[in-house]
Amino acid sequence: MPVFIAEDYYGPFWSKFELTTCDEADDERIAAGKKYLKDAEMQFIMEDVARAGDRKFEFITVEIEWPEEYLPRKLQLSQGTALPDYIHSYRGGSNGHNHSALLSEKAMETIDQTKSGSDNWKFHEIKIEDPAGKEVARYFAWLITTRRDAVDALSPGVKSVGGPIDGKHLFEYSGERSPENLRLKKDEVKDLNAWTDFRFYGNYGIFVSDEVFQKMTEASLSGFAAQSTWSVV
Numbered sequence: 001m002p003v004f005i006a007e008d009y010y011g012p013f014w015s016k017f018e019l020t021t022c023d024e025a026d027d028e029r030i031a032a033g034k035k036y037l038k039d040a041e042m043q044f045i046m047e048d049v050a051r052a053g054d055r056k057f058e059f060i061t062v063e064i065e066w067p068e069e070y071l072p073r074k075l076q077l078s079q080g081t082a083l084p085d086y087i088h089s090y091r092g093g094s095n096g097h098n099h100s101a102l103l104s105e106k107a108m109e110t111i112d113q114t115k116s117g118s119d120n121w122k123f124h125e126i127k128i129e130d131p132a133g134k135e136v137a138r139y140f141a142w143l144i145t146t147r148r149d150a151v152d153a154l155s156p157g158v159k160s161v162g163g164p165i166d167g168k169h170l171f172e173y174s175g176e177r178s179p180e181n182l183r184l185k186k187d188e189v190k191d192l193n194a195w196t197d198f199r200f201y202g203n204y205g206i207f208v209s210d211e212v213f214q215k216m217t218e219a220s221l222s223g224f225a226a227q228s229t230w231s232v233v
Helices: 024-046 049-061 105-112 210-218
Strands: 003-007 018-020 074-079 101-104 121-129 135-144 158-160 171-173 194-197 206-208 224-229
Touching: 003 210, 024 049, 074 135, 101 105, 105 135, 105 210, 135 194, 206 210
Parallel strands: 074 121
Antiparallel strands: 003 206, 003 224, 018 074, 101 135, 121 135, 158 171, 194 206
């Protein structure tokens, strides 16, 4: 059963480290990425300006392969002395459209062995430095392009955010988070091992297959946890 993964809020690394940018050029890359996304959205809307309101929502459904030029080249471990294998969020990793996690080399290799022909992701190396500027680790941004509309609207465990289910709706949790209450549409997630769902925290969270979650667990990777487990119907 697929899993919606998040940071391990009860693990040994919770609130024990902080990563910050340490190069003005990296701050400029991240800022340029925000402009790139805003310009892409405007271009998408202007292609059918008569439907501008609808097009603004439809833009969140678009799969964007995030250019590596808008990601930092290095980050500074400004607090703490060690990092988990899975870092759910980092500076420059969530651009308001896609979400990417930061992985240790071990985590990257563990996850990448599950990649199927239907998956669409890539990795971008980011060096980790200590406050003195010495490289202490290599991590990899996990950039997932695949976006789906996979949440079953009849799932008892979700509800529409701020309005009816009308095609322009988003979902959030409602009630017990169990596979019986949380359901995904089989045709939408067939043969996928990682994706985001644009209706369900699309710029925050990542869905992974049970195979990915099992391999991450078996490899004793740190820093991640299952926020919810979903059935497929």
